[in-house]
Amino acid sequence: MDCFFSVLYSADYKCVLCGEEAFDEKLLCGSCFKNISLCKGEFYVEKENLCIKFYSVAYYSKSIKEMIIRLKYKRDFLCAEVLGNLMYNYIMKNNIKFDEITFVPMEKGDLKRRGYNQSKLLANELSKRIKLPVKEYLEKNSKTSDQIGLNGKMRWQNLSSAFTACNEKAILNRKIILVDDVFTTGATGFYCAKNLISNGAKSVIVLTAAKSSI
Incomplete structure (x- = not known):
């Protein structure tokens, strides 16, 4: 029955x-x-006397790539739900510990044109499952060139002064996970994490839904 x-x-x-x-x-x-090729374990980006730990759920190919494109450019918010669930499962599997969730910000003009920040949507989906708050700790304070078409060195130069921490008192001594959609060179996550650490965060781990290369 x-x-x-x-x-x-x-x-x-x-x-x-x-x-x-x-x-x-x-x-x-x-x-x-x-069709999802899952990533294994953490990796690190070391630059400017700072080493940041990164995790990516899967490689940027096939199903993952299609979902990110649909989310980012076609307003398919169900894809954020699926990706958020995959990110949650990855956190549980790898026993990643943190106090709060934040996300990579968008420049205000870009945010107004698109209407939403896909990284914030992913952070919100993660928050629903893990029952920890999403905090807006970063601002993108300048309009950078589109990262598409830039080589690795140019991507780093493009983002070196793009982000600023806000709400500094709340950041102090917090263990933060920083959410983004795709890891390419690591420049975005690195400079966001650097700003958080410079403003008193105890630790910052970067988690992306996808990683662009093996």
């Missing part, structure tokens, strides 16, 4: 990518999930 009612009243879950039946609230079918 339980099986009968579970079929009769089951939710109509559809895969966010292909539209096939997903069978549960994860919103990905088995085939699309198999």
Whole structure:
């Protein structure tokens, strides 16, 4: 009888990518999930006498790449839900500890044009699952050149003075996880983390949904 009612009243879950039946609230079918290449363990970015720990959930390819593009450019907010769930599972699997969640900010003009910050959406999805607050601790204080088309050195120069910490008193002695969508060179996460640490954060870990290369 339980099986009968579970079929009769089951939710109509559809895969966010292909539209096939997903069978549960994860919103990905088995085939699309198999196309995700998960990352293993942490990695580090060391520069300017500072070493920042990074984690990325999966490589930027196939299903992950499509979800990020849909979220970032097509307002597909269900993709944020799926990515947020993957990020939560990754945190639990790797036993990553922190007090608060923050995110990589957007320049005000860019935010107004797009209407939302995809990194903040991911942070909010993570917050729902892990029951820790999202704090706005950073501002992007200058409009930088588009990172697309820039080589590694130019990306670092482009972002070296782009971010500023705000609400400094609240940052003091906090263990913070910084959320972003994609790791490319690490420049964005590094300079955001550097500002948080310079303003008193006890530790900062950067977590991205995707990593651009193996």
